[in-house]
Amino acid sequence: IKFVQELSGQICQICGDEVEITVDGELFVACSECAFPVCTPCYEYERREGNQACPQCKTRYKRLK
Numbered sequence: 001i002k003f004v005q006e007l008s009g010q011i012c013q014i015c016g017d018e019v020e021i022t023v024d025g026e027l028f029v030a031c032s033e034c035a036f037p038v039c040t041p042c043y044e045y046e047r048r049e050g051n052q053a054c055p056q057c058k059t060r061y062k063r064l065k
Helices: 040-049
Strands: none
C-alpha cells in the first residue's frame, strides 16, 4: 500500500478528474488492495452500475454499512 503523501494530487484513472480528499484529510482510496486511483463519483457509479470491483486488480469493493 502506498503512503498518502505519495498519492496526493492523484488523477482518477477512469474519468481524469482529481481524486478527492476525505473529511479526515486523507486521499480517497476505493481499493484497499492496490490503491488504484478512482474518484468518488466513479467509485459510486462502479458500486451501483458496474462490477462492484476494482477496475485494476478486480478485488470486490467492501459492502457499505
